[in-house]
Amino acid sequence: MNATEAKQKIETLRQDLEQYSYEYHTLDDPSVSDYEYDKKMQELIKLEEEHPDLKTPDSPSQRVGGKPLDAFVKVQHDIPMLSLGNAFNDEELRDFDRRVKNGTDAEVNYVCELKIDGLAVSLKYEDGIFVRGATRGDGTTGEDITKNLRTIRNIPLRLKEPVTVEVRGEAYMPKKSFMVLNEAKESNGEEPFANPRNAAAGSLRQLDPKIAAKRNLDIFLYGIGVWENDPTDAHSERLEKMKELGLKTNPEWKKCNDIEEVIDYVNSWVEHRADLDYEIDGIVIKVDSLDQQEDLGFTAKSPRWATAYKFPAEEAIT
Numbered sequence: 370m371n372a373t374e375a376k377q378k379i380e381t382l383r384q385d386l387e388q389y390s391y392e393y394h395t396l397d398d399p400s401v402s403d404y405e406y407d408k409k410m411q412e413l414i415k416l417e418e419e420h421p422d423l424k425t426p427d428s429p430s431q432r433v434g435g436k437p438l439d440a441f442v443k444v445q446h447d448i449p450m451l452s453l454g455n456a457f458n459d460e461e462l463r464d465f466d467r468r469v470k471n472g473t474d475a476e477v478n479y480v481c482e483l484k485i486d487g488l489a490v491s492l493k494y495e496d497g498i499f500v501r502g503a504t505r506g507d508g509t510t511g512e513d514i515t516k517n518l519r520t521i522r523n524i525p526l527r528l529k530e531p532v533t534v535e536v537r538g539e540a541y542m543p544k545k546s547f548m549v550l551n552e553a554k555e556s557n558g559e560e561p562f563a564n565p566r567n568a569a570a571g572s573l574r575q576l577d578p579k580i581a582a583k584r585n586l587d588i589f590l591y592g593i594g595v596w597e598n599d600p601t602d603a604h605s606e607r608l609e610k611m612k613e614l615g616l617k618t619n620p621e622w623k624k625c626n627d628i629e630e631v632i633d634y635v636n637s638w639v640e641h642r643a644d645l646d647y648e649i650d651g652i653v654i655k656v657d658s659l660d661q662q663e664d665l666g667f668t669a670k671s672p673r674w675a676t677a678y679k680f681p682a683e684e685a686i687t
């Protein structure tokens with residue numbers, strides 16, 4: 370096989386493997402067996418070894434890479450990753466609604482989303498290629514944990530379109546993985562993690578990506594930082610576009626026409642949160658229109674167009 374044929378074969382194998390991985394991890398609906406997947410991965414790895422100039426960072430073969438880091442590099446977020454104001458009961462949600470309506474004269478629609486109890490991260494894509502992942506840090510300065518985030522199978526190394534965008538989300542550890550990890554830690558006489566959030570944060574702060582790769586972390590993407598030629602006018606459209614790009618968004622989000630509908634959604638999840646296979650610590654409520662978000666702006670540390678309804682702490686997973 371000459372270099373041109375190898376290049377074409379490598380590209381075909383990569384597209385197949387990316388699609389299989391997306392089906393398996395993000396859609397939970399694999400179209401091929403693990404054997405078929407592994408066979409194609411071995412073929413890709415062999416071809417890349419025979420043609421090292423064709424091995425690029427966005428290849429599915431490059432997920433768990435490199436030797437341990439000595440330390441994490443600090444990174445500046447182009448747009449700060451802010452914290453959210455809180456609401457603890459229905460009346461405080463109505464207060465939030467009143468403040469929003471005072472700040473805009475148009476009809477207000479909200480989007481409600483589950484507040485994932487994990488570690489907030491930023492993923493940067495340039496022309497569709499995953500180039501950098503970082504922790505939220507203090508909101509302005511985070512840590513570059515790209516190598517660890519690359520091991521999360523639900524983070525595509527290449528989007529379905531060559532867009533330049535910075536997306537934000539929550540990396541988390543599913544409840545089942547948390548229990549298995551803690552059982553292993555306890556049987557090794559090690560200190561177990563207190564909760565899945567600490568386990569996710571501890572795993573992503575490992576300097577050796579091979580350790581992070583074994584922790585079965587997952588992610589939901591839910592926001593946008595910088596987006597060149599942003600084609601959307603509403604947060605709900607952004608969630609749909611992110612999904613089209615191959616990014617994993619949480620399926621439980623709901624567009625609500627008024628605050629009473631928001632309150633019904635919140636109360637339904639107070640009841641059903643234990644049924645989820647990941648932990649949530651509340652509900653995030655956002656004004657849907659991006660123009661209205663802009664009208665409302667920010668306080669020193671939080672958006673005026675969003676709030677987080679906080680649940681009481683969940684009883685520890687035993």
Ligand SMILES: NC(=O)c1cc2c(N)ncc(C(N)=O)c2s1
Pocket residue numbers: 451452453482483484485486487489539591592653
């Ligand atoms: N601090 C923040 O801005 C957010 C934090 C979180 C979180 N932990 N989970 C989900 C969302 C969401 N769907 O918007 C947000 S937004």
